[in-house]
Amino acid sequence: MFWVEGKEKVINSSWIRKMFEEGEKLAKIHGAENVFNFSLGNPYKEPPKKVKESVSKFMEQEGIHKYMTNAGFVDVREQIAEHFNKESLTKIQGKNIIMTSGAAGGLNIILKSLLNKDEEVVVFAPYFVEYGFYAQNHGGKIKVVDTCHNNFIPRGEDLKAVLNDKTKAVIINSPNNPSGALYSKKTIEELATALVNWEKESGKKVFLISDEPYTEIVYDKHKVPKIMDCYPNTIVTTSFSKSLGLAGQRIGYVIISPNIEDSELLTDIMVFCNRTLGFVSASALWQKVAGDCIGEKVDISDYQEKRDIIFEHLTSLGFEIRKPEGTFYLFPKSPLKNDVEFAKIAMKYNILIVPGSGFGAPGYFRISYCVPTDMVKKSLDAWTKLAKELNL
């Protein structure tokens, strides 16, 4: 598919990876300790202690390396269902769950199952740029709704304005990468109302896909609303990449709401897509470990400390930032209108950030602070110099 289209499209497709790699180059020149690489959302901390114990335990289990049913181990799916049901009004069962290769695998099997040619998936900018590729993979495309004018919170009226006969799904991602914004229950209900009204008016059912890898990483006692309780046609996908710090192991899952009409058929289709897209199933060992460690999580207070240090310092320097309720990202306004230009200037001070353009939100930039606290502290001086150069 890409073979004939030339290399530009491919090579320029990820600002995140590009900035990360620039940072690696700078580290070789200046020494890793002098480079402040805030580009990648790569959990730097080791997973909770239980993960190691759990790996040892399951490595003793006979048959742990064999194929299982394509949806994943039955016991693991039941463990996840039980955990989910504790805080959800909508009660699910193991059979409503499919174990996946992270949330990225989850999103691909969801979109492959749902989309027909040229159908649209609404996303709210700033958004994870991969969503566009995921939709394209399966014949669809994204329709971008901007939220920058509303403090990164989507509004029902803005969603309503873009719904049309081609709309098949809406992706939400809260707490949000890159803005760190947590969508309140009121916001979700507003979006749900727009979709319910649209279905009444047009007869078209639109699926709400909730991409939730950051729900465990929230601060200041904020509560993450359960999306499935707000709208029947909901599909949740999440991973253990951030909550357990297992990004490289590729383990996550999809929940297909039992409130969806023909929920079981849709689940069967998604299992088929999990198989035929080449995932076959999620990695056996990591399924078992995830089920065993459900409810465990990495040290959130550590992330919160870093958020506070950078947020306060940058705010004091004159940067405009919405204080995030969750994730390990900050999304300040770029002091220069051209965020790519700003990213280049920041590199002079060995600061690597990702331009907002990489998230469909030019004029901003993303700081990923899942880095050692020492690095955060050491970077403050560089930020001060950068602010001075820009006359903030």
Added chain:
Amino acid sequence: MFWVEGKEKVINSSWIRKMFEEGEKLAKIHGAENVFNFSLGNPYKEPPKKVKESVSKFMEQEGIHKYMTNAGFVDVREQIAEHFNKESLTKIQGKNIIMTSGAAGGLNIILKSLLNKDEEVVVFAPYFVEYGFYAQNHGGKIKVVDTCHNNFIPRGEDLKAVLNDKTKAVIINSPNNPSGALYSKKTIEELATALVNWEKESGKKVFLISDEPYTEIVYDKHKVPKIMDCYPNTIVTTSFSKSLGLAGQRIGYVIISPNIEDSELLTDIMVFCNRTLGFVSASALWQKVAGDCIGEKVDISDYQEKRDIIFEHLTSLGFEIRKPEGTFYLFPKSPLKNDVEFAKIAMKYNILIVPGSGFGAPGYFRISYCVPTDMVKKSLDAWTKLAKELNL
């Protein structure tokens, strides 16, 4: 995509999985020890001892759970290259390798990278039925060339007859699932010649994709030819599912021949597809373990013993079977023209096999003998009774 097309397509898509599940049902009724489930190619033996040691070792390594570069760990890819080069005239480097979620993941990223809309991928029947879905996923379709008339060995002239302007690739799978046939160097060269001649005639480059999960499972000192040495435009994909018995962990890799024109560009495109199809990368721990255990393999003599027991018994009963050089499959001729009917009759004797129709080769059936030797021996009596009912 599948949502609107109805459920039949999905639910009837895998004879292998269907027969496996029938077997599980029978096991509940008659007791597992009385059911002879030869349906699934699921390695029943534990991996070599070194795998467990290797997992323990890498679980102590700091940062083992983080994202790495999307192509996979550099050191692992270099270990694989070094191993590959020992028996190959074509020398590869780590940069020619992409770590994948098994060979199924590998085939999907290869086909996504190569195929444009409506392009064709030639496969030789009997073939792994998933190939058809893999091609469809990325806008292409398969063109089936039968080999049953030639003892399951493809011929250059048969390939030549189907090549056309839409042909983008040819998939070979040797040793072959389901026939167990190993393609000789002469066979590969015959296919290569057909492709080279076609390129001269039409100007069209056709890629040879070698799906090689069974290359470590060969008997009687047979040698597997290195495909890359026979044709420049070769892409190899394989997994550790069978050689190390790690089917459930989803670990494999792709090698893009350095002899392909623009090999590096094609590799970049494939890495992009690995990322955006949602694999992101192969599971970090299993990459490291695979690299560490390269060259290890499960006990082949054990498989060979089982091949010999069933082959001899069934041959003595009058079944017609080509003696396989590799894999853990036998592909006898069905005593009834209707192989699905035969599968049903076999089930009366608690024998579960997969009809050849599930591999594009009606009139045959597949026996997967990666099962305990005891089960093989215990099944002989049931095979005798089955042969009697059919007047063999």
